[in-house]
Amino acid sequence: MSTTVPSSELTASAPAESADITEAGTGPAAPRTASWGADPYANALRTGRGPLFLRRSDGWLLPLDVERWCSDAGSADLSALHRCEGPVLDIGCGPGRLVAELTSLGHRALGIDVSEAAVARTRGLGGAALLRSVFDPLPGEGRWGTLLLLDGNIGIGGDPAALLARAADLLGVGGLLIAETAPVDVDERVRVRLDDGRGGLPGESSPGAVCGAAAEPFPWARIGTPALLRHARACGWRTADQWGAEGRTFVSLRRPVRERSARTSSQSAESANSTPVISSQLPK
Known part of the structure; x- marks a missing residue:
């Protein structure tokens, strides 16, 4: 379901940003392949229901909980959101239930997603959202209080070490990463496609197959x-908490104490410790 998202679309989708965060790299992102921007995902968000799966080449299917994503935040979500500190960046915000709930709780919150449908739905709920990948330039780099990687989003990019390194660059000193983990002891890298459940095995065709x-x-x-904690320790993260709720499992981690990239370390101490300005992200 890969679709190319040109930089001009990213610029048009992102409202004007405050000068207070221009040094954080908020310009247009480079063109990229946005796998979550195609029809099966957009259709599921539009209807608020599945079926929707991640499908491996061998036919194995991982169900995606579209109905829960499109509902209000539940008690398991709240167990994570009540741990948030400072301004919050929801990575892979989907249809926006977490951003909307954080906003109602009084947090400054911004969602990012590579799906136009997800960003539009988040904004429709009154949340702030940008059409970006976590690996694109983002507002407030090095100043976020909490990052969220829920609903399986710890899997973004297929490289946990790279995602943890990127998260460390986004967080402020002492910042918190809250991640939802798989409820089983697994550590695997896969290549998948989005599937609405109507397609056949690779090489087969059907009216519902994605082409x-x-x-x-x-x-x-x-x-x-266990696997996330191993990866985190190797990257210098400190475990803050582990818990479960409604059959879901979560981990919170403290940002490593280390030197940042050249771009981030060149910021003044005052700028690095200030909070991201995100109120201007709201659609006008």
């Missing part, structure tokens, strides 16, 4: 709590 560029596989990871 063309939208069928391109993308990298993903499945990480249980």
Whole structure:
């Protein structure tokens, strides 16, 4: 379901940003392949229901909980949101239930997603959202208080070490990463496609199969709590908490104490410790 998202679309989708965050790299992102921007995902968000799966080439299916994503935040979500500190960046915000709930709780919150449908739905709920990948330039780099990687989003990019390194660059000193892990002890890298459940095995065709560029596989990871803690320790993260709620499992981690990239370390101490300005992200 890969679709190319040109930089001009990203610029048009992102409202004007405050000068207070221009040094954080908020310009247009480079063109990229956005696997979550194609029809099966957009259709599921529009209807608020599945079926929707991540499908491996061998036919194995991982169900995606579209109905829960499109509902209000539940008690398991709240167990994570009540741990948030400072301004919050929801990575892979989907249809926006977490951003909307955080806003109602009084947090400054911003969602990012590579799906136009997800960003539009988040904004429709009154939340702030940008059409970006976590690996694109983002507002407030080095100043976020909390990052969220819920609903399986710890698998983004298929490389947990790279995602943890990027998260460390986004967080302020002492910042918190809250991740939802797989409820089993697993540590795997896969290439998957989005599937609405009507397609056949590779090479087969059916009326519901996804065709063309939208069928391109993308990298993903499945990480249980033991595996995430191993990856985190190797990168210098400190474990803050572990818990479970409604059959879901979560971990919170403190940002490593280390030197930042040249771009981030060149910021003044005052700028690095200030909070991101995100009120201007709201659609006008």
